[in-house]
Amino acid sequence: MKTRRKFLGEASCAAVSSIPLLNTLLNLRLSGSVAAATTPGTGEYRALVCLFFSGGIDSYNLLVPTDTAGFAQYSASRGSAIALTAGQLAALTPDNTGGRTFGTHGAMTRLAGLFNQGRAAFVSNVGTLVEPVQNRAQVNLNQKRLPLGLYSHSDQIEQWQTSVPHSRSGTGWAGKMADLIRDLNANQAVSMNVSLDGSNVWQTGVNGAEYAVSPGNNQDSTSGGAIPLTGYDVAYNANELRAPTSAAIDSQLALQYSDLLSQTHQKKRRDALEAFAIYDTATKASPLPAAVDAAFPRSPLGLQLRQVARTLAARTGLGACRQTFFVNRGGWDHHSDVLANMNGMLPEIDAAIGAFYDALTALGLTNNVTLFTASDFGRTLTSNGRGSDHAWAGNHFVIGGAVKGKKIHGTFPSLAVNPDTGPELNPLDTGRGRLIPTTSCDQYFAELALWLGVPKSSLPLILPNIGNFYSTTSSAPPVGFLL
Numbered sequence: 001m002k003t004r005r006k007f008l009g010e011a012s013c014a015a016v017s018s019i020p021l022l023n024t025l026l027n028l029r030l031s032g033s034v035a036a037a038t039t040p041g042t043g044e045y046r047a048l049v050c051l052f053f054s055g056g057i058d059s060y061n062l063l064v065p066t067d068t069a070g071f072a073q074y075s076a077s078r079g080s081a082i083a084l085t086a087g088q089l090a091a092l093t094p095d096n097t098g099g100r101t102f103g104t105h106g107a108m109t110r111l112a113g114l115f116n117q118g119r120a121a122f123v124s125n126v127g128t129l130v131e132p133v134q135n136r137a138q139v140n141l142n143q144k145r146l147p148l149g150l151y152s153h154s155d156q157i158e159q160w161q162t163s164v165p166h167s168r169s170g171t172g173w174a175g176k177m178a179d180l181i182r183d184l185n186a187n188q189a190v191s192m193n194v195s196l197d198g199s200n201v202w203q204t205g206v207n208g209a210e211y212a213v214s215p216g217n218n219q220d221s222t223s224g225g226a227i228p229l230t231g232y233d234v235a236y237n238a239n240e241l242r243a244p245t246s247a248a249i250d251s252q253l254a255l256q257y258s259d260l261l262s263q264t265h266q267k268k269r270r271d272a273l274e275a276f277a278i279y280d281t282a283t284k285a286s287p288l289p290a291a292v293d294a295a296f297p298r299s300p301l302g303l304q305l306r307q308v309a310r311t312l313a314a315r316t317g318l319g320a321c322r323q324t325f326f327v328n329r330g331g332w333d334h335h336s337d338v339l340a341n342m343n344g345m346l347p348e349i350d351a352a353i354g355a356f357y358d359a360l361t362a363l364g365l366t367n368n369v370t371l372f373t374a375s376d377f378g379r380t381l382t383s384n385g386r387g388s389d390h391a392w393a394g395n396h397f398v399i400g401g402a403v404k405g406k407k408i409h410g411t412f413p414s415l416a417v418n419p420d421t422g423p424e425l426n427p428l429d430t431g432r433g434r435l436i437p438t439t440s441c442d443q444y445f446a447e448l449a450l451w452l453g454v455p456k457s458s459l460p461l462i463l464p465n466i467g468n469f470y471s472t473t474s475s476a477p478p479v480g481f482l483l
Helices: 004-010 022-028 068-078 109-116 136-140 153-162 173-184 243-253 260-285 290-294 300-313 338-363 441-452 456-462
Strands: 046-053 089-092 102-105 120-127 193-195 322-328 369-375 394-399 408-410
Touching (some): 109 338, 109 394, 153 173, 173 193, 173 441, 290 300, 290 338, 300 322, 300 338, 338 369
Parallel strands (some): 046 369, 193 322
Antiparallel strands (some): 089 102, 120 394
């Protein structure tokens, strides 16, 4: 006879294809009708991996125009303190830029290779917006509503993770996605949202939050995974020395409490133990191939993406059809030594994403998993004499077999910087190369949400301002970078 836990762990996606979303929607107290999430086919699996560059990465050194006019403009605006030379770039061969050529930072050779193979793309000049803004006059004359705390780390991190730039919010758009579609997963004990960087706003929903797991450490190749309750062994033997602690915890968890706070705390502990047992069992039962596991660099990002890959390998045991993952690599607030710092940090990023894509290939999941990047904000095109400062729009890359690769999506802007006095050269420059976004975060996120299975009619539930940038009745995609 199967236990409930074993049943949940072995249940397939097809077995839950008709589970309604009614309870979730009632809990969200939503009004009006909401279309059901697209029913996954038998065994179909999809996952989003958010790679967050906290600190505000200088992404106009990640995507650089290399045609004569474009490179000259880039070099003039950035100046020798923060501009890359032509020899420091890895060539990209986009097929949708009308002959304009581009390059990425020379440390990103694996990214360049994936791009040129059609497995990666850039989305250009993306940023937080409440409504479309066309030029700096609209900003200077307060003719448009602007995001709160536009150049603030904390505000912009929150807004990139909530897509609510007009007010403070502690609920993330991935968390709201999980509230809508998590019932597609057979196993509700382990959250649809898995974090390799502890608690985060992006995966926090109304009815749930992320399941945080450890990426491990670089000394122990077997480290990483679910974090157990201290002193508790789910499979303890009554004759072992550690058995009294585990038995005491079991005894405590069996108690019934009358007050709501104690009941809630007790339920949380029981849920945590169940989630640990399921996650730990599933990942141990379906390990990554040894060579694939060993190929991940033992860097902060490499360890995080390795544990994501281990979780992907265990997706059947977890009963998962839809998942999101949050990984974070910080340290990008380069007000000084931007060139040296990026030269030192980007090889880690490139090696980690290269190993991750190789792992997806080995698992047969290249078309099922999409990795995308996010960051606090872009950085100034001009230098402060040592590095670059907080700005607005930036460039981001997406990787996966479902990506319309070898393309630069969105509108790559002019990199001209307006002088302090005289005629305006670039209406998008609000000063020092702080560029107004030409693609909103809402459009970027909507594309990802639709691919994961959120219906178009439900987009306003997770992205409140999407109607300012995209019609949910349109037959066209929000941006067009996913198949």
